[in-house]
Amino acid sequence: MKDELPDLTLLADIVAKGLGKAAAVLGEMLESPVSIMDREYCVLHVSELPLALGIEKGEYVRVIEMGFSGGFEGTAHLVFMPTDAERLADRVTVGLGLVSDDIESIRRGTLSEIGNIVINAILGTMANDLGMELTYMVPLCLRVVARDLVPIPTDGKGTVVLIRARFSVAAIEVDGDIIFFLSLSSLERLALSMQGLAHG
Amino acid sequence: MPIALVVDDSPISQAIVAKLVGGDYTIVEAMNGAEALEFLSRECFDLLLLDLLMPVMDGAAVLAAMKDRGIHLPVVVMTADLQERTRDIVAALGGHVVLNKPLTRAKLLAAIAEANAAAGTA
Numbered sequence A: 001m002k003d004e005l006p007d008l009t010l011l012a013d014i015v016a017k018g019l020g021k022a023a024a025v026l027g028e029m030l031e032s033p034v035s036i037m038d039r040e041y042c043v044l045h046v047s048e049l050p051l052a053l054g055i056e057k058g059e060y061v062r063v064i065e066m067g068f069s070g071g072f073e074g075t076a077h078l079v080f081m082p083t084d085a086e087r088l089a090d091r092v093t094v095g096l097g098l099v100s101d102d103i104e105s106i107r108r109g110t111l112s113e114i115g116n117i118v119i120n121a122i123l124g125t126m127a128n129d130l131g132m133e134l135t136y137m138v139p140l141c142l143r144v145v146a147r148d149l150v151p152i153p154t155d156g157k158g159t160v161v162l163i164r165a166r167f168s169v170a171a172i173e174v175d176g177d178i179i180f181f182l183s184l185s186s187l188e189r190l191a192l193s194m195q196g197l198a199h200g
Numbered sequence B: 001m002p003i004a005l006v007v008d009d010s011p012i013s014q015a016i017v018a019k020l021v022g023g024d025y026t027i028v029e030a031m032n033g034a035e036a037l038e039f040l041s042r043e044c045f046d047l048l049l050l051d052l053l054m055p056v057m058d059g060a061a062v063l064a065a066m067k068d069r070g071i072h073l074p075v076v077v078m079t080a081d082l083q084e085r086t087r088d089i090v091a092a093l094g095g096h097v098v099l100n101k102p103l104t105r106a107k108l109l110a111a112i113a114e115a116n117a118a119a120g121t122a
Helices: A008-030 A046-053 A082-093 A103-130 A184-199 B011-021 B033-042 B059-069 B084-092 B105-119
Strands: A035-045 A060-070 A074-080 A134-136 A140-145 A159-169 A174-182 B003-007 B026-030 B047-051 B075-079 B097-100
Touching: A008 A035, A008 A082, A008 A103, A008 A159, A008 A184, A035 A046, A046 A159, A060 A082, A060 A103, A074 A082, A074 A103, A082 A103, A082 A174, A082 B011, A103 A134, A103 A140, A103 A174, A103 A184, A103 B011, A159 A184, A174 A184, B003 B011, B003 B033, B011 B026, B011 B105, B026 B033, B033 B047, B033 B059, B047 B059, B047 B105, B059 B075, B059 B084, B075 B105, B084 B097, B097 B105
Parallel strands: B003 B026, B003 B047, B047 B075, B075 B097
Antiparallel strands: A035 A159, A060 A074, A060 A134, A060 A140, A074 A174, A159 A174
């Protein structure tokens, strides 16, 4: 059962601004418009995540994963089906004159850089608006079974905050998900900061 | 042709920088901060294009080491990090300009001109 967040509107507003920035920078990289849709914000038990994320099947996905800590903490993920990830990477590298027998390595590096830029756009916008500071881990590009995306909860109760949005680049037929997992304590800190903004 | 040291762990970012300003600068590539400091201790460069988030040694550590060693040259920090406090940290460590990725030729050339002016090498 999903529990609605107490400050859903404020959280949604701040995340939406970050998602808008992410769409803008990704669109700039691809020279194509990027749509953001199906935004979701909820508190879940980790056992509910596979169903919520639609990842019950053991299919492989491409994930760019980036941890962050500081004012709030968690992990951010860009998730693609493998064919979409390949189209996205190839679009960015076209014209760069990269010559290598290892196309997989080039694609991984490209996806890591795309993830770095897109995730930073969201989190950096949020951090600036909330007056918080974040430290980022180096992004990783992985090919994993989708259900392995489910995080290990840090609150001891198996509860996690899920923020998710779908994005689409129609011109190159690429769809993907932006997924954030936050700890409950991070949500509490965010809520306090947002309340401060609302009353500031 | 002037020489630019480009420090970025991403080969894709290296390739993008080379495409954007490879006609204006001879590009020397370093994949992390430690490699960059090795180059800077042995050779003279006209420009440093520096990423922040890198394994082994990050960009902030490079700036701090340059400050300690008295290495002066125009520095453009290229980063995906939008945080205002990152700009403050870079400025405090002597970086001249922070340029947010993704890069374009126009934005990069403007940032280089600003860094040259700030470093007194324009």
